[in-house]
Amino acid sequence: MPLPSYAIGVMEASVYAPEVFARGLPSALQPSEGHTAPVTGTAVATSPMLSLQAIGLSFGGVVALADIDLSVRSGEIRAIIGPNGAGKSSLINVISGVYRPDRGQVQLAGIDYAQVPTQRLAHLGVARTFQNLALFKGLSVLDNVATGLAYKVRSNFAGQVLGIGRSRGERRETRSRADQILEFLDLTAVRDRLAGTLPYGLRKRVELARALVAEPRLLLLDEPMAGMTSGEKSEMAAFVRAARDRFATTVVLIEHDVGVVMGLSDRVAVLDHGRKIADGTPDEVRNDQRVIDAYLGVASDNEDGAGI
């Protein structure tokens, strides 16, 4: 049973940057020219936002991850791809602290995870979405998105929903920020709908909104386009890119649709049988013989049947 993203989508107060909203939010469907463009008008920083060194993880006798190194630059969109069972989910679960690796180090902006209890990851600015939808079907879209801030405010979420006591001001603030993210992701028209009544593609976008509302510095997306039509996938890719560009969020995603991944990502790591077999720009990876041998042969199993 996946954890709901609100459980870890909580940030330090410093993550909230009112000036970002004050600048006004653009239509998310007008991404900047070229996805490698810098987030804030400067070059993408070279110091890693996330660094994995020699990660190993086994389940009983099954080696899920073996000696994985991964470096993710600040502001980068970084994809992890590979055939079924390659270790992608295991790796994202290691990054998000759901799994503790048997070996190796995970560092977020230089801070070793081993020194940070899992529940504090959110306070470091990590948020994620899940492969399977984890929205509250009986809550409105707005309230679902507001849960992305639930642990950031002093009153509890029930207090905010009910609008009682000290919660009233926080509730106003939370809902206002949720509204701004809804506008950014072009979801304002469905803000009062119950999440469970939305079509699948929109629900995936609401999940993105919930993960994004606290402006995480690291956003982990677990198959954000799974089950979408090709039109919905392109739209989602544009939203992810726009979110990176606007909020300077570093994005790590796993996704089966290789065609979408290649168009969206700055760099791509390829896993096979728990090992990293290639790592580079989409062009480099596309032309890597080991990737072609290990992955191209199963590319027709991808959701859209696209090769790499």
Ligand SMILES: Nc1ncnc2c1ncn2[C@@H]1O[C@H](COP(=O)(O)OP(=O)(O)OP(=O)(O)O)[C@@H](O)[C@H]1O
């Ligand atoms: N909780 C678990 N218990 C036992 N084995 C596991 C567990 N999670 C993953 N594995 C095993 O670890 C290996 C890697 O699995 P993982 O789910 O990380 O791959 P994946 O690339 O995400 O696959 P898929 O694309 O099918 O989701 C597989 O052999 C899998 O069976």
